[in-house]
Amino acid sequence: MSELVTLKTFLGTWAGGDAGRTAIADTVTAIARAGVGIADLVARGPLEEGLASIRGTDPNAGGDAQKELDVVAEERILDALKPTPTAFLASEESETLIPVNADGRLVVAVDPLDGSSNIDTNVSVGTIYSIMPYDPAVNTDPATAVMRPGSNQVAAGFLAYGPATILVATFGEGTQVFVHDRQTGEFVLARTDVEIPAETKEYGVNQSNMRHWHEPMRRYVEDCLAGKDGPRAKDFNMRWVGSMVADAFRIFTRGGVYVYTGDKRKGYENGRLRLIYEAFPLAFLVEQAKGAATDGKTRILDIEPTHIHQRIPLVFGSRAEVEKIASYY
Numbered sequence: 001m002s003e004l005v006t007l008k009t010f011l012g013t014w015a016g017g018d019a020g021r022t023a024i025a026d027t028v029t030a031i032a033r034a035g036v037g038i039a040d041l042v043a044r045g046p047l048e049e050g051l052a053s054i055r056g057t058d059p060n061a062g063g064d065a066q067k068e069l070d071v072v073a074e075e076r077i078l079d080a081l082k083p084t085p086t087a088f089l090a091s092e093e094s095e096t097l098i099p100v101n102a103d104g105r106l107v108v109a110v111d112p113l114d115g116s117s118n119i120d121t122n123v124s125v126g127t128i129y130s131i132m133p134y135d136p137a138v139n140t141d142p143a144t145a146v147m148r149p150g151s152n153q154v155a156a157g158f159l160a161y162g163p164a165t166i167l168v169a170t171f172g173e174g175t176q177v178f179v180h181d182r183q184t185g186e187f188v189l190a191r192t193d194v195e196i197p198a199e200t201k202e203y204g205v206n207q208s209n210m211r212h213w214h215e216p217m218r219r220y221v222e223d224c225l226a227g228k229d230g231p232r233a234k235d236f237n238m239r240w241v242g243s244m245v246a247d248a249f250r251i252f253t254r255g256g257v258y259v260y261t262g263d264k265r266k267g268y269e270n271g272r273l274r275l276i277y278e279a280f281p282l283a284f285l286v287e288q289a290k291g292a293a294t295d296g297k298t299r300i301l302d303i304e305p306t307h308i309h310q311r312i313p314l315v316f317g318s319r320a321e322v323e324k325i326a327s328y329y
């Protein structure tokens with residue numbers, strides 16, 4: 001059997017003693033370690049009174065009901081980042097940037113718990129992260145430190161807490177999949193340079209919103225539903241977990257597209273997903289795996305944020321299908 005490569009050895013080789021890369025490696029290691037703790041909490045959820053319950057009456061910064069576990073996951077990540085060179089943390093669960101280390105040179109953005117509406121149903125949830133460099137001389141107003149196009153990311157990834165805890169990570173040189181080995185406690189490299197197949201017959205969308213969709217989206221899904229006899233001349237399959245990390249991992253495994261566009265509902269003009277800590281990291285991972293990510297038309301990584309919690313219509317996955325969807329817009 002060939003030698004197992006752990007996250008630690010992978011990152012050691014990647015960093016190669018370079019100080020900037022070591023800072024990024026240490027930060028990702030800290031997030032991965034926090035993720036193992038969060039996975040335990042998620043697994044214990046039904047046994048711990050209140051963990052899956054809604055906290056208070058106020059929604060979080062993104063406007064969603066905040067669960068106890070959302071907040072605990074954010075606390076775990078913040079604690080894990082304290083010994084790392086992170087200057088600021090942006091999080092779905094906090095209105096403004098959280099200062100971490102005054103002399104930090106990275107800014108981290110996280111969705112501490114993605115898919116948290118699923119936690120009481122024993123479905124996979126996860127943690128999404130995005131890392132950008134931070135230079136106080138350039139980002140003189142720290143409040144805007146994460147408000148830069150996603151093409152500035154130096155690393156991104158997500159953990160999914162499912163039957164296995166997995167880490168899908170990119171450092172700008174391909175996308176790798178690590179699996180947490182519960183026996184050794186290590187993350188082990190399971191797939192190197194993942195490639196999302198360009199073509200697919202599988203789409204993921206919350207079809208219950210069809211009556212709210214705009215014309216291009218409705219036509220796209222209708223054409224998929226028409227199957228072999230329709231304009232696409234092939235039968236499609238549909239999958240929707242409703243935790244983006246789980247839907248994304250399926251796409252990294254066998255291709256497909258994830259689509260959450262803007263619709264006519266109040267508050268959903270730009271869909272549901274948040275640009276900085278959901279769309280940017282997913283787009284970086286997907287492009288590094290030879291897939292594509294757009295807001296329907298425009299490349300996600302080129303979009304300039306205007307607000308830390310802004311939403312964005314999101315289409316990502318198999319390149320040819322993402323391009324096909326763009327042709328409907």
Ligand SMILES: O=P(O)(O)OC[C@H]1O[C@](O)(COP(=O)(O)O)[C@@H](O)[C@@H]1O
Pocket residue numbers: 064092111113114115116117206242243244245272273
């Ligand atoms: O319930 P809907 O509207 O189908 O939305 C599902 C989407 O919303 C999300 O749950 C948003 O993430 P959060 O749970 O972090 O708010 C995605 O993971 C998921 O794909």
Ligand SMILES: [Mg+2]
Pocket residue numbers: 111113114115244278
């Ligand atoms: Mg989310």
Ligand SMILES: [Mg+2]
Pocket residue numbers: 070092111112113114115116
């Ligand atoms: Mg969340």
